[in-house]
Amino acid sequence: MMSLSRGVMRVMVLVTVMLVTYILYLGHHKLDHFLPEERHEGIIKRTHHQCPLPKRILIWTTYWHEQSFAWERIFFRQVSRQCPVSNCELVYDHRLLDSADAVLFHAIDLPQFKLPPKRILEQMWIFFTLEAPPVELKHLRNVFNWTMSYRLDSDVPVPYGRIIPKSQSSITTAPPVKDYWANKTKYKMAAWMVSHCGTESRREWFVKELVHFMKVDVFGRCGFKKCGKNISLRTLGTFNQDECNAEIEQYMFYFAFENSICQDYITEKFFLALQLDVIPVVFGGGNYAAIAPINSYINALDFKTPKELAKYLELVAENATMYNKYFEWKNKYIVELGHPFSPMVCDLCSKLHDPTQFKLSNITKRSGAEAAGVKLSVQGRDNNGSYPDIDSWFVKGSSCRIWWSGQHDYEKHGNFV
Numbered sequence: 001m002m003s004l005s006r007g008v009m010r011v012m013v014l015v016t017v018m019l020v021t022y023i024l025y026l027g028h029h030k031l032d033h034f035l036p037e038e039r040h041e042g043i044i045k046r047t048h049h050q051c052p053l054p055k056r057i058l059i060w061t062t063y064w065h066e067q068s069f070a071w072e073r074i075f076f077r078q079v080s081r082q083c084p085v086s087n088c089e090l091v092y093d094h095r096l097l098d099s100a101d102a103v104l105f106h107a108i109d110l111p112q113f114k115l116p117p118k119r120i121l122e123q124m125w126i127f128f129t130l131e132a133p134p135v136e137l138k139h140l141r142n143v144f145n146w147t148m149s150y151r152l153d154s155d156v157p158v159p160y161g162r163i164i165p166k167s168q169s170s171i172t173t174a175p176p177v178k179d180y181w182a183n184k185t186k187y188k189m190a191a192w193m194v195s196h197c198g199t200e201s202r203r204e205w206f207v208k209e210l211v212h213f214m215k216v217d218v219f220g221r222c223g224f225k226k227c228g229k230n231i232s233l234r235t236l237g238t239f240n241q242d243e244c245n246a247e248i249e250q251y252m253f254y255f256a257f258e259n260s261i262c263q264d265y266i267t268e269k270f271f272l273a274l275q276l277d278v279i280p281v282v283f284g285g286g287n288y289a290a291i292a293p294i295n296s297y298i299n300a301l302d303f304k305t306p307k308e309l310a311k312y313l314e315l316v317a318e319n320a321t322m323y324n325k326y327f328e329w330k331n332k333y334i335v336e337l338g339h340p341f342s343p344m345v346c347d348l349c350s351k352l353h354d355p356t357q358f359k360l361s362n363i364t365k366r367s368g369a370e371a372a373g374v375k376l377s378v379q380g381r382d383n384n385g386s387y388p389d390i391d392s393w394f395v396k397g398s399s400c401r402i403w404w405s406g407q408h409d410y411e412k413h414g415n416f417v
Contacts, residue, residue: 052353054087054089055089055101055102055349056088056089056099056100056101056102057088057089057090057091057100057103057104057348058092058093058096058100058103058104059071060094060104060105060116061106061110061112061113062106062112064106064108065109067092071092073340074339074343074345075090075343076342076343077342077345078090078345078348078349082342082346083346083349083350084346085346085349085353086346088349088352088353097116098120100120101123101124101352102123102124102125102126102146103116103123103126104126104128105126105127105128105144106128107131107135107394108135110140111136124352125143125145126144126145126146126147126148126156126348127143127144127146127147127148127149127390128148129150130150130160130339130343132260132262132265132398132400133262133394134200134395134400137394138391140390140391141389142386142387142388143386143387143390145381145387146351147387147390147393147394148345148348149394150264151264151394151397152264153264153397155351156345156347158339158343158347159266159291159338160266160267160268160270160271160339161266161268161270161271161337162271162336163291163333163334163336164333164334164336166331166334179320180277180324180327181320181323181324184252184323186318187215188217188251188252189214189215189252189313190215190216190251190252190254190255190281190313191217191219191247191248191251191254191255191278192216192217192254193219193220193227193244193248194218194220194223194257195220195221195222196222197221197222200259200400201258201260201261201283201284201402201403202404203257203258204222205404206306206403207255207257207306209305209306210306210309212306212307213311214310214313216255217251227243245276249276249277252278252279252313252316253278253279253280253281253313254276254278254279255281255283255300256272256273256280256282256283256284256297257269257281257282257284257300258282258283258284258285261283261284261301261401262400263397263400264286265284265398266282266284266286266288267339268337268339268340268341270284270297271335271337271338274292274296274297275335275337277327279323279326279327280297280298281298281300281309282297282299282300283300283301284301285399285400293329293332293333294329295325295326295328296326296329296333297326298312298326301403
């Protein structure tokens with residue numbers, strides 16, 4: 001019986017070895033027939049499976065001197081598969097240049113990097129920034145094929161947020177019953193959270209004159225009140241934003257003042273304020289009326305002087321009907337935050353998968369700044385599919401200007417610079 005058992009065991013071992021050998025043989029000679037396409041060191045291996053390859057986006061520079069962590073936050077929607085088209089991958093190894101479908105350059109960090117030594121046909125080089133000028137770009141001619149920025153005339157626009165209509169089922173026909181004015185007091189008129197005290201827009205000059213006519217509580221590095229930290233990719237999740245929001249909502253108005261007055265530059269300051277029970281007072285170069293509902297904000301630059309703005313804010317603060325009118329839009333719209341919370345980058349992957357986006361007939365675009373007065377100096381993409389002068393498109397085309405403290409200075413210096 002023992003010898004019989006040993007014989008059975010030998011047979012079983014032999015069968016197992018033969019089976020494993022056969023599987024390994026199939027794996028080497030047959031199974032690759034069923035595998036999708038793979039890339040290795042710039043070489044595309046084609047197989048019979050028709051599953052499309054992910055589009056490869058090579059990140060060439062750091063983002064504010066940080067590598068993968070910062071970029072993964074920028075592309076969070078894509079890497080977490082929240083985009084309608086998410087079949088794209090981010091890579092950071094410069095040796096993968098030959099296999100990349102697109103190469104991304106952050107404008108601020110670009111001076112610290114050499115450009116790639118060669119260029120692959122049909123590979124898109126992308127200029128990326130979420131900050132307004134100034135930035136040094138004069139030496140970068142005929143380098144970039146696409147632009148990716150907050151500018152709405154970018155090839156891939158990345159807004160800081162958006163206001164979208166609610167679904168019809170969630171809209172109530174009755175007027176809002178909430179009285180936003182009831183729990184407010186004139187002792188807390190306006191709040192401003194700010195960490196950059198000297199800016200291109202001269203917003204600090206505006207507020208310095210404004211405080212002669214109304215009370216403004218300044219939080220952060222530039223004031224005497226504190227609440228949390230400056231919002232950025234680094235500080236997200238490290239402080240209690242709800243606590244700061246509760247503080248802001250005690251005020252009648254919140255100053256969403258941009259550090260630059262440039263075309264389309266509207267940052268998270270505005271969209272965050274819209275989510276709260278406070279009226280945003282804006283100060284920037286974007287077309288607020290084009291992206292936000294009527295009576296959802298007050299534009300400081302619609303008034304000739306800070307004194308006139310103060311008078312109007314006092315008027316609104318004293319009248320419950322006028323004050324509550326600035327919240328009626330909340331019944332029909334919702335606010336979605338973009339950068340730095342969840343940047344809206346989905347269009348890039350979708351664009352890379354769309355063959356029509358690579359046709360030269362679809363790539364010539366002139367900057368909207370020409371209509372604003374910058375003529376014969378702003379160059380968009382040419383018929384070869386690149387920007388002959390990215391400095392012209394981004395810096396001159398952003399039509400940035402400065403707010404000056406006096407009417408005489410404004411008339412003298414307030415032109416486009």
